[in-house]
Amino acid sequence: MTALTPAISVRGIEKSFRDLAVLRGVDLDVAPGSIVALLGSNGAGKTTLVRILATLLRADAGAASVAGHDVRGDAQRVRESLSLTGQFAAVDEVLTGRENLALVARLRHLPDPNGIADRLLARFSLTDAGGRRAATYSGGMRRRLDIAMSLVGDPRVVVLDEPTTGLDPQARIEVWDAVRELAGAGTTVLLTTQHLEEAEQLADRIAILHRGVIVQDGTLDELRALLPQATVETVERQPSLEEVFLAVVGADGASPDEASAPKEVDR
Amino acid sequence: MTTHAVADTATLTGRSLRHILRSPDTIVTTAVMPIAFLLLFTFVFGGAIDVGDASYVDYLLPGILLITVASGIAYTAYRLFLDLQGGIVERFQSMPIARSSVLWAHVLTSIVANLVSLAVVVGAALLMGFRSSAGLGAWLAVVGILVLFTLALTWVAVIAGLSAKTVDGASAFSYPLIFLPFVSSAFVPTESMPGPVRWFAEHQPVTSIVDSIRALLAGDAVGGALWIALAWMVGILLVATAVATMLYRRRVR
Numbered sequence: 001m002t003a004l005t006p007a008i009s010v011r012g013i014e015k016s017f018r019d020l021a022v023l024r025g026v027d028l029d030v031a032p033g034s035i036v037a038l039l040g041s042n043g044a045g046k047t048t049l050v051r052i053l054a055t056l057l058r059a060d061a062g063a064a065s066v067a068g069h070d071v072r073g074d075a076q077r078v079r080e081s082l083s084l085t086g087q088f089a090a091v092d093e094v095l096t097g098r099e100n101l102a103l104v105a106r107l108r109h110l111p112d113p114n115g116i117a118d119r120l121l122a123r124f125s126l127t128d129a130g131g132r133r134a135a136t137y138s139g140g141m142r143r144r145l146d147i148a149m150s151l152v153g154d155p156r157v158v159v160l161d162e163p164t165t166g167l168d169p170q171a172r173i174e175v176w177d178a179v180r181e182l183a184g185a186g187t188t189v190l191l192t193t194q195h196l197e198e199a200e201q202l203a204d205r206i207a208i209l210h211r212g213v214i215v216q217d218g219t220l221d222e223l224r225a226l227l228p229q230a231t232v233e234t235v236e237r238q239p240s241l242e243e244v245f246l247a248v249v250g251a252d253g254a255s256p257d258e259a260s261a262p263k264e265v266d267r
Numbered sequence: 268m269t270t271h272a273v274a275d276t277a278t279l280t281g282r283s284l285r286h287i288l289r290s291p292d293t294i295v296t297t298a299v300m301p302i303a304f305l306l307l308f309t310f311v312f313g314g315a316i317d318v319g320d321a322s323y324v325d326y327l328l329p330g331i332l333l334i335t336v337a338s339g340i341a342y343t344a345y346r347l348f349l350d351l352q353g354g355i356v357e358r359f360q361s362m363p364i365a366r367s368s369v370l371w372a373h374v375l376t377s378i379v380a381n382l383v384s385l386a387v388v389v390g391a392a393l394l395m396g397f398r399s400s401a402g403l404g405a406w407l408a409v410v411g412i413l414v415l416f417t418l419a420l421t422w423v424a425v426i427a428g429l430s431a432k433t434v435d436g437a438s439a440f441s442y443p444l445i446f447l448p449f450v451s452s453a454f455v456p457t458e459s460m461p462g463p464v465r466w467f468a469e470h471q472p473v474t475s476i477v478d479s480i481r482a483l484l485a486g487d488a489v490g491g492a493l494w495i496a497l498a499w500m501v502g503i504l505l506v507a508t509a510v511a512t513m514l515y516r517r518r519v520r
Contacts, residue, residue, distance in 0.1 A: 054361040079363040090354035094286045106278040107364050109271060149358070 005068045007032045007157050007188035008053060012062035015048055022048045024212035025062070030205075032156070035179065035189040037203035039196070044209045046192035047087065050161045053190075054084040067156050080108075082157040083150035087165060090146065093135035097126050097145050100134055101152060108153040120148040124178060140171025147178050151187075158182060160191040164198060169242050170249070176201060272365035279359070279372030283346060287380055293342050294380055298387040300445075301335040305388070308454060309395050316455050321485065324397045328389070329480035330453020333473060334445055335388050336381050336417050340424040341441035343377040347428030348437035351518075370425060370515055377421040378414060385413060400486040409483050412496065416476060419500045420444065422507035429514040453477045472499035 008030035015023040022045040030036045040046045051057040053064055055075040063070065069077035091100050098117045105113035121130040124144045129137065134145060143163065150158050160179065164172040179202055183189050193199055199206045200220060207217040216223060239247075287293060305327065308316075313323035350356050350369075359369050389397075401409070424441070431437035448454070450464065451473035457465050468474055475495040482489045 056357060056361055076363050079361060082361075084358070084361045086354050086357060090358040092282065092355055093353075094289055095282070099285070103278065103282055104362070107275060107359065107362050109274070109363075 005032070006030055007034075008036075008064070008066055008190060010049070010053075010062070010064045013049065013052060013059045013064055014061040015045075015052065015057070015059050022212055023052075023059070026209070026212070026214055028207055028214055028217065030157075030188060030190055032188050033183070033186050034204040035183045035191065035202050036205045036207060037199035038190060038192045038207050038209055039194070039199045040192070040209035041194055045212050046209055047161055049209070050084065050159050050190070050192060053078075053159060054082060055079055056084075081155055082159060083152075083155040084159045085146050085150045085161065085163060087161045091134045091137075091142055091149065094133060096131050096133055097121060097137070097141075098130040100145060100149060104149045104152040110153050116152060120151060123181075124148045138171070139167050140174045143167060143171060143175050144178060147175065147182075151182070155187070157188045157190065160189065162192055162194070164193070164195070169245060172198075271363075272368060275364040275368035276371045276375070279368055280375045283372055283376040284379060286346065287376065294384050294387070297335065297339040297342065297380070297384040298391075300338055301331045301384075301388050302391045304334060305331050305392060305395060317459075318456060322396065322398075324392060324395050325399070325485065326481065327454065328392050328397055329477045329484065330448045330451065330473070331388060331392070332385055332413060332480065333416065333448050333453065333476060335384050336413065336420055337441055337444035337447075339381040339384050340377060340417070340420045340444075341438035342380065343373055343421055344424040344428035344431065344437040344440065345434065346376075347373050347425060348431050348434060351429070367512075370511065373425065373428075374418070374421050377424065378417050381417045381421075382410075382414070399484045401484050402486070405483040405486065408489075409480050412476065412480055412483075412500075415497075415500045415504070419504040419507060422504060422511050425511040426507060426514060429511060429518060447471065448473045448477070451477060472496070472503070475499060 006029040008028065010026055010028040013023050013026040014021070026045075026049060028036075028038075028049075038046050038049070048057065052059050053066060053071060055071055055078050058072065063072075065071065066078045067081040069081060071078050091097075092103065095103065098114070098121060101117035101120050102113040105116045110116060118127075118130070121127045124147070126141065126145060126148070129141060134142060137145065147158075147160065147163065150160075163179070164175050167175065176198070179189060179191065183204075189202075191198075191202065203220070205217065205219055206223060207214050208223075209215075216226070305324070308327050309324045313327070316323060318326040347370075350373075356369055360366070399406075423444075427440040428437050451457070451468050451471060453473060457468045457474065460468055475492045476499070478492040479489055479496045482492070
């Protein structure tokens with residue numbers, strides 16, 4: 001993959017379910033090493049697009065490629081290059097965190113599955129919980145395990161479908177930190193979200209999916225420039241409820257179990 | 268893709284066997300009902316049933332073994348349904364693994380779990396006085412028939428697991444299979460049944476399978492029943508595998 005090859009390239013993708021046209025000609029490029037947020041309301045077609053990229057669904061028309069491999073003609077190569085974390089944390093609850101990671105490593109045919117599992121547990125502050133069944137994990141820990149499972153084998157592209165839906169504020173910050181760290185290590189990240197703040201916090205570029213097409217695509221500043229110039233007003237700013245909540249419960253978000261894993265929160 | 272089929276199936280089979288090891292109650296539950304039937308029919312109803320010279324527990328065991336498998340495969344449908352529901356199958360399918368390995372792992376796990384349940388039931392039957400004069404070859408033939416029967420019914424269970432909408436639906440399909448042996452030669456000789464029932468009992472698959480196993484365990488010559496039994500089991504296996512594979516392809520593309 002040269003620097004010119006986009007990590008993800010989507011051209012004119014269309015998909016209907018019976019009479020319902022969910023995607024109506026989507027174009028999208030994701031540059032290698034960037035974080036792109038696919039922003040859209042419920043039912044905008046975000047998950048459908050993501051499932052097409054992950055080879056779980058076939059598009060009716062158009063073309064898409066991941067790391068230069070066509071999702072239709074070269075599905076197996078796409079599966080090697082891309083890792084998907086779905087909307088619901090798909091971890092095996094009966095297995096321990098370590099076993100979940102080692103299972104994925106074996107299915108990706110990598111040497112030393114247990115070593116890979118231990119390294120990822122450490123990276124996601126799950127070492128202490130690694131020997132416990134995933135069913136005993138909190139929502140945030142499950143999500144972190146889920147994302148860690150997506151990183152087994154260092155895929156070039158990671159797709160996170162609404163990674164923070166249903167999480168409390170602390171767990172959400174944990175996931176955000178994990179995503180930032182990912183991109184810092186050079187992984188391309190495409191994440192879908194319906195939270196504007198999440199896109200603002202994480203993304204290099206933001207693509208807005210509305211009624212089956214990308215209506216805008218650009219950096220945050222480019223999107224801001226679409227609106228009239230900012231006017232200066234003096235407003236007394238009250239702390240948001242979230243800031244209050246985090247101040248009261250402790251901003252490091254450490255639950256007893258995760259006390260060994262301090263998280264920095266920059267806000 | 269096929270290069271990894273065996274390794275992927277082994278990995279995923281290891282995973283679901285670990286599930287069973289961590290909830291061994293599924294194997295116990297599977298064996299409880301057949302053992303209850305065994306007790307009930309041997310010590311309560313058995314005295315009133317005329318099966319000729321054989322002891323009733325010897326007569327009864329083959330049918331009970333089939334009931335064991337029929338209730339055991341409900342767990343296969345249940346486990347497959349939960350995997351599909353929880354999104355883990357989707358995760359597997361988004362990875363570069365052999366497509367068929369997800370289903371085969373459940374099928375192999377089903378065979379292992381059912382063989383353990385069958386061994387428990389045979390152990391209970393021995394305690395109740397079951398004796399067999401069968402030699403090693405006949406026992407191997409019985410095991411072979413039971414594995415083939417389990418394999419065929421497991422693929423039926425896969426269809427149920429793939430097409431069910433609820434957890435209850437995923438296991439409810441096994442109830443008719445559990446009761447099919449009652450209208451066969453499993454509990455009473457078919458000669459005692461009235462015309463149409465007798466005709467049904469003599470032409471449904473359970474009777475030929477039960478008769479074959481019974482003859483093998485008694486050390487008797489197995490007649491044409493064995494070929495009819497094999498034809499039924501292979502037929503069910505082929506049709507169920509084809510339907511299950513089609514449903515699976517449609518579901519995971």
